[in-house]
Amino acid sequence: MMIDISSKDTFYMYNAYHIAKAFFPNGEIRQKVDEGQEPLIRLELEGGSCFSIPADSILQYPDKREAKQYVTKLIYDYLSEMTGTSLSWGMLTGVRPTKLIMQKLETGVSEKDIVKFLRSVYSVSSEKAALGCEIARREQELLQKLDADQGYSLYIGIPFCPSICSYCSFGSSPLDKWPGGTELYLDALCKEITAIGQAARGRKLNTIYIGGGTPTTLSAQQLERLLRLLDSIFSYADLKEFTVEAGRPDSITREKLEVLAGHPVTRISVNPQTMQQKTLDAVGRRHRVEDVKTVFYLARELGFDNINMDLIAGLPGEDAEDMQDTLRQIEELGPDSLTVHVLAIKRAARYGQEGRKVELHSEITQMVEDSAKASKKMGLEPYYLYRQKNMAGNFENVGYAKVDKAGIYNILIMEEKQTILAAGAGASTKIVLPEKIGLENGRQSNLVRIENVKDIRSYIERIDEMIERKGEWLWR
Numbered sequence: 001m002m003i004d005i006s007s008k009d010t011f012y013m014y015n016a017y018h019i020a021k022a023f024f025p026n027g028e029i030r031q032k033v034d035e036g037q038e039p040l041i042r043l044e045l046e047g048g049s050c051f052s053i054p055a056d057s058i059l060q061y062p063d064k065r066e067a068k069q070y071v072t073k074l075i076y077d078y079l080s081e082m083t084g085t086s087l088s089w090g091m092l093t094g095v096r097p098t099k100l101i102m103q104k105l106e107t108g109v110s111e112k113d114i115v116k117f118l119r120s121v122y123s124v125s126s127e128k129a130a131l132g133c134e135i136a137r138r139e140q141e142l143l144q145k146l147d148a149d150q151g152y153s154l155y156i157g158i159p160f161c162p163s164i165c166s167y168c169s170f171g172s173s174p175l176d177k178w179p180g181g182t183e184l185y186l187d188a189l190c191k192e193i194t195a196i197g198q199a200a201r202g203r204k205l206n207t208i209y210i211g212g213g214t215p216t217t218l219s220a221q222q223l224e225r226l227l228r229l230l231d232s233i234f235s236y237a238d239l240k241e242f243t244v245e246a247g248r249p250d251s252i253t254r255e256k257l258e259v260l261a262g263h264p265v266t267r268i269s270v271n272p273q274t275m276q277q278k279t280l281d282a283v284g285r286r287h288r289v290e291d292v293k294t295v296f297y298l299a300r301e302l303g304f305d306n307i308n309m310d311l312i313a314g315l316p317g318e319d320a321e322d323m324q325d326t327l328r329q330i331e332e333l334g335p336d337s338l339t340v341h342v343l344a345i346k347r348a349a350r351y352g353q354e355g356r357k358v359e360l361h362s363e364i365t366q367m368v369e370d371s372a373k374a375s376k377k378m379g380l381e382p383y384y385l386y387r388q389k390n391m392a393g394n395f396e397n398v399g400y401a402k403v404d405k406a407g408i409y410n411i412l413i414m415e416e417k418q419t420i421l422a423a424g425a426g427a428s429t430k431i432v433l434p435e436k437i438g439l440e441n442g443r444q445s446n447l448v449r450i451e452n453v454k455d456i457r458s459y460i461e462r463i464d465e466m467i468e469r470k471g472e473w474l475w476r
Contacts, residue, residue: 001027002046006034008055011064015072016041018093022394023079041071043078051078069121076123087394090123095387096414097124097396101136111137128396131382135398138383139411145240146408148418149434151204153409154234156193156226157424158212159185159456161248185425185456186222188463190229192423195467197233200421204238209409215244216251220259227263236264241408243267249295250287254302261302267407270296270335271310275326279315289329296333306405309335313367313395314343320363320370327374337401338380339410340371344388368395375400384410416447421470425459427452429470 001024007013010033020029020043039052053074061067076091089097104114111133118124118132160182208230218226236242244260246252246268260268272292274280280287299307309330313323330338342364375382380400384407387396399410412418422429429450436444452466453459459466 003027003029004032004042004044005029006032006037006042008035008037008040009033012041012068012071015068015091015093016043016075018389019072019075019079019091021389022087022093023083023085025394041075043075045082049082051075073121073123080123086123086125088125088128089387089394089396090118090125092122092124092387096416097128097387098132098136098139098385099415101132102140102415105133105136105140131398132385135382135385138381138406139415142383142406142408142411143415143417146206146412146418147204147238148432151206151238152200152419152421153207153209153412154196154205155409155420155422155424155427156189156208156210156215157422157427158210158215158218159425159454160212160217161214161251181456182218182222184460186218186225188460189424190226191463192467193229194233196421196423196470199470200234205234205236206238206418207241207243207409207412208234208239209241209243209245211243211245212247214247214251216246216248216256220253220255223256223259224262227259227265231263239264241266243269243407243409245269245271246295246299247271248285248287249291250285252295252298254298257299257302257304261304267306267308267405268299268304269308269310270299271308272326272330273310273312274315274318274322275329276315276318276322279318279322282317283315293329293333296335306336308337308339308401308407309333310339310341311371312341312343313371314364316343320366323363323367324370327370331374331378334378336405337399337407338371338375338378339397339399340368340375341397342368342391342395344391364395372398372400383407384414386414422452425452425456426454 003020003024005013005016005020007016013031013033017029017031020027038055040055040058042050042052044050053071058067058070061070072091072093076087080086092100094100101114101118104117105111109117114133115126115129118129119126124132210226216223242263242265244265244267246256246260247270249270249272252270270292272289273283273285275289275292277289280289296307311326311330372382379402381403382398383401384399385396399407401407412420416430416432419432420430431448431450433446433448436446438444450469452469453462
């Protein structure tokens with residue numbers, strides 16, 4: 001399917017593109033900004049179907065944001081009628097639908113009215129609107145345990161993996177490309193962490209999250225060095241959660257788990273993505289299904305009582321029956337939390353570079369529904385949600401957890417209620433200010449983002465610059 005979108009104003013192009021992409025994920029969409037064209041937006045589909053929005057139709061909306069919402073709704077309604085389908089999240093294109101719901105809850109709007117609002121204004125399905133409300137309410141309860149003003153969280157990125165999965169678009173590097181290079185990276189990382197610790201003195205550290213990549217690609221000795229540094233620099237008096245995303249079973253050893261157990265790590269992840277060996281082999285995961293079980297039980301043996309597992313619905317070659325078998329095996333293990341992702345193929349991933357298409361077989365719906373049912377059967381309730389571009393079926397990623405086992409950091413990264421200081425290549429610091437300020441792009445916001453460079457070699461060489469970037473903003 002070929003789709004041509006032209007607009008008088010770039011302001012409306014983003015939403016027009018992503019709504020069209022949601023309806024036609026495998027379609028080729030060409031974009032053009034033409035200030036001289038008569039209609040505000042024009043969509044032309046392969047086969048001759050055409051839709052346009054007159055430029056003067058937005059004069060009734062002096063607020064450009066309201067005008068954009070009006071234009072997006074017209075495009076959504078047209079494509080929905082033309083295709084005879086609707087999207088579960090309607091015309092919402094953002095990754096944080098619960099943030100919108102949270103704002104409504106905070107102003108005293110009832111969940112019933114929020115569901116009505118989401119359905120009428122954004123065409124969200126009743127089921128997804130209700131799910132969003134349930135999660136936002138649970139997030140609200142968990143966030144009350146934190147100090148949003150004086151507290152902060154710390155993210156530490158380890159950008160190495162045993163191998164790169166074919167669907168992955170994160171800025172990770174295969175470990176075998178960096179013989180000896182991990183020590184240089186760790187030197188730079190420890191320097192940045194030390195600077196953050198000095199700047200954050202007097203503030204309350206609420207959560208730590210070591211992610212990646214795969215943090216357990218570091219050796220046991222390197223993990224010990226990193227964790228010992230954290231112990232020496234930061235006060236854990238206000239720490240609610242300390243997560244290490246162990247991730248790949250082929251990177252986890254008893255020695256490494258013993259190192260984690262020797263420090264105040266409260267939560268780890270063991271992420272199979274699937275329990276189908278054919279799929280693991282196909283996507284480049286270098287571990288066996290039995291390795292997942294071995295590592296999981298080893299972690300339990302060493303005392304870890306908060307273990308998360310990640311799954312992906314819609315992996316190439318899998319159907320609903322495969323997902324059901326995976327869920328059955330996960331249920332036998334009994335994790336404390338389960339995050340169910342829906343496959344999203346990004347251009348940076350190998351599949352994206354190969355031109356692979358998102359599979360939209362109808363069984364994706366069943367996979368998502370079966371995951372929710374299985375989670376409930378395991379005593380896990382949904383506690384956070386986010387969306388990505390190019391997701392199969394335009395669904396969502398949902399985290400499920402037992403009572404008191406929810407990942408607090410996961411909620412913070414979605415709701416942006418607390419400052420997150422981040423160290424490592426590609427890490428993104430988010431400073432939450434008490435009041436809105438004017439940013440370089442002219443917008444007003446109380447959120448300032450400070451990005452570290454993604455390239456590992458550049459991060460090592462420019463570590464002083466990475467530290468200096470944060471300096472002017474930390475605890476203004």
